[in-house]
Amino acid sequence: MSGQTQEQIGTPGRPWGEAEKAQWRARQSRRRGYADEVLAAIEPLRARFEVSEYGRLDYAPDGSYPLLAIRGRDWDDALPCALVTGGVHGYETSGVHGALQFVDRHGGDYAGRINLLVAPCVSPWAYERIQRWNPQAIDPNRSFFAGTPAGESAALMELVAPLRGRFLVHIDLHETTDSDESEFRPALAARDGEPFEPGEIPDGFYLVGDSADPRPAFQQAIIEAVAQVTHIAPADASGEIIGSPVVAPGVIDYDVVRLGLCAGITGAAYRTTTEVYPDSARATPQQCNDAQVAAARAAIDFALAHGGDAGGG
Template sequence: MSLPMTPTPFYPVGTPGTPWNEADIQAWRARLPRQRSHADDVVAALEPLRARYDIHRYGEVVYDGHAYPLLAVRSRDWRDDQPVLVVTGGVHGYETSGVHGALEFLRDPGVALDGTNLLVVPCVSPWAYEHIQRWNFHALDPNRNFRADSAAAESAALVALLAPLRGHVLMHIDLHETTDTDESEFRPALAARDGKPFEPGEIQDGFYLVDDIDHPQPAFQRAVIDAVARVTHIAEPDAQGRIIGEPLQSPGVIEFPVSRWNLCAAITGARFATTTEVYPDSPRTTPAQCNAAQVAAIRAAINEAMKHRLTP
């Protein structure tokens, strides 16, 4: 089912047809109140986990005089000869269940992790988490900027953290949401920022996955979808047989040039990788179900990848 979107007027920052300058970015930031606390919701939530995991500060970002620690959770019995499992959340700070689903998984993994190394980064973009935004402080989308020389400090820091693990990562799952505000706020803002006209789209009601079109793993994606379907409903395609404009690989799975676009799920070079997309605005789900869907996806991704850990 596709949800029709009402027409959106031009975004109220900048000049139509002209890309934003620094003054426009400052005007954009002025519209964004701080709405929640990374220190309370993430940093404090990780403290009780120190009894079971190593909590590693792999960097920080400083915006407007406020320092945000960048935190990763690692297996305590890390061994370099074991395959690595990576979970990332909060690349887009407004996608709440990505952050809280990762934290919920850490509190109760519910899956056998013996013989593996687990690394979880629950909130890649803390400033965006606090301001419920897609972009970082400088109006950059972290999920188009995962490269070593990135202008997005959050992205560059995560690339540096994960670079030594490239070639050793068996599975990487990146936790996201698709929301109604994608169409009402973030896509209009993107068009305004880049000086382009806004082209309305559709939002599908339900959960779906994004596979890398250059490195597809359809059986792996299918296993994750099957597990999540027991928790929440899977998105149906639109009248053109697409989800967010992309054709289906299989029900609830689309393919996208993840590596070519410098998206998070590609930076580890994991054999098994996927991006989740939870739909929290559905009348058919709740915040708790959204978190549970992310946890189910993580567990299924780990279980499926581990079945194939020794096969070429």
């Protein structure tokens, strides 16, 4: 729906009802293929990894979407676990393809060291439509809580639930795009019946840590690794990135559990959310994927080096 004006749906100042949400969904169109671009990329990985369907989203008339998880064949219940998630927001392309590139090129590096679990495309309907929300106009990355109405979030939480308490690290791969400001934030304001307040999109990579357990050394190790691949977003004139204070170069913090963010689902000692900026004139699509891979590797390597020791963060 890029280029359309979401404020035209409904009445300004009044939250959307079911009719407005149906109108919004009717405007969405399939712009790329989950089967062709994601499932096809996962298929060759079956030779080296375990691939399982952890859920299925039936979104008639658009189709049925299998949700796939990838894990190491050498799973050992005596080892801690690492979770890598991508595509919670389907339009954030490098989150999906960065996760797949990480598994393909580096997943085997952690055999016998940590149990690796990767969910590369949490929101396939939104992936196809280059959209932030699911078909019910729900943002999955504000919906990771008990009784969630978002099927994407519910399925991932069910996958993770048996392993809670065993995760050492979780990195959730995202992007911040120009369309956040031009399309998705105006849509959010319209949906919720609130005025749209313009913001500023940062040029570069940054991280969102957990304000309840920020682990600054962990976050900084990731920033340093990614800086070898692409540039780090500077603070704006107010010392902020997307309205939040910069607590260290390229790092802001959110209360991830309270906000229902994916990064809060595991209880891992080390957790963070990446934000790649794919619209930068200084970054190619491959650099964006490489930045996600560098972040995932740095996160897991740091966690393995420091264990659950609070002194490591």
